[in-house]
């Protein structure tokens with residue numbers, strides 16, 4: 219059996235006729251940006267997340283960057299302020315902070331959950347800390363009551379990076395509605411994926427939403443009148459039409475992912491493999507199914523030989539990247555341990571049960587074939 223890490227052709231193939239009809243509608247309309255499709259998707263996605271406002275933007279990195287930029291324009295943040303981020307996140311979270319002239323403060327994850335460690339987070343809050351950016355990494359809710367309390371008591375903005383967790387829930391509320399604002403990515407491989415780049419900002423704060431919308435449109439509220447030194451970051455009508463179709467199936471797709479993860483959790487019994495913590499209800503929408511093992515590279519090669527494609531999320535931690543050469547001396551042992559041992563198994567809504575069972579069988583035979 220040949221099992222790809224994620225076949226987008228299979229994922230989108232299930233709804234291809236409906237996707238093609240929606241895209242054709244956008245093409246036929248003769249209106250390609252900031253039209254009915256974008257407004258319709260913003261409305262549908264905002265209400266799905268449970269946020270009062272949703273602004274479609276060009277991608278997930280822009281969504282996060284625009285939130286921080288809008289807070290700077292509104293005076294809630296100032297250049298040089300510290301923003302706490304998890305040390306093991308995807309680089310985009312950190313780029314959004316540094317691009318705005320803010321200071322990313324990296325905090326270690328908990329080795330058991332891979333999510334930011336709430337005790338270390340509390341210890342990292344300084345007089346200059348003004349915001350916390352949590353990341354629902356791998357599709358698992360990173361929010362905790364303690365994190366909410368720390369942000370309230372210290373007067374910190376709580377921003378969610380919801381790029382990997384569309385549909386994820388915390389006690390009956392969706393991630394993306396738990397903090398002051400959230401950035402979402404609709405990169406094709408995400409749980410809710412477009413056929414190109416797209417992203418969104420959700421928030422209950424009307425002024426923030428309007429400011430993001432304005433900055434994303436050259437800094438303009440009104441045609442040819444510019445209040446900010448803005449940029450261009452918009453979701454196009456074709457992507458919005460496609461996303462509106464796919465949003466209808468997101469719940470079903472996430473259930474499928476959770477089901478596949480359940481097969482892995484039940485069937486993988488190899489003593490050298492550490493499974494992720496089991497989800498509860500919808501607090502883990504299984505964007506990535508991470509396992510860990512000391513001989514990660516050997517395991518990856520073995521699975522590859524058996525026709526099973528895996529990925530590593532991520533091979534090099536942000537503080538070891540050339541882009542952040544100034545952090546080379548810093549040490550984040552927990553994050554480094556995760557980066558050295560993590561392997562992501564095939565996962566997606568179009569995967570069949572037999573495929574997941576096969577992956578588990580092959581894994582269990584590793585080293586005693």
Ligand SMILES: *Cc1c(COP(=O)(O)O)cnc(C)c1O
Pocket residue numbers: 277278279280307308310311353379381382402403404405415416417
């Ligand atoms: C994908 C991703 C982003 C960036 O989204 P793009 O749409 O690719 O710009 C940001 N944060 C995390 C955690 C991601 O996984």
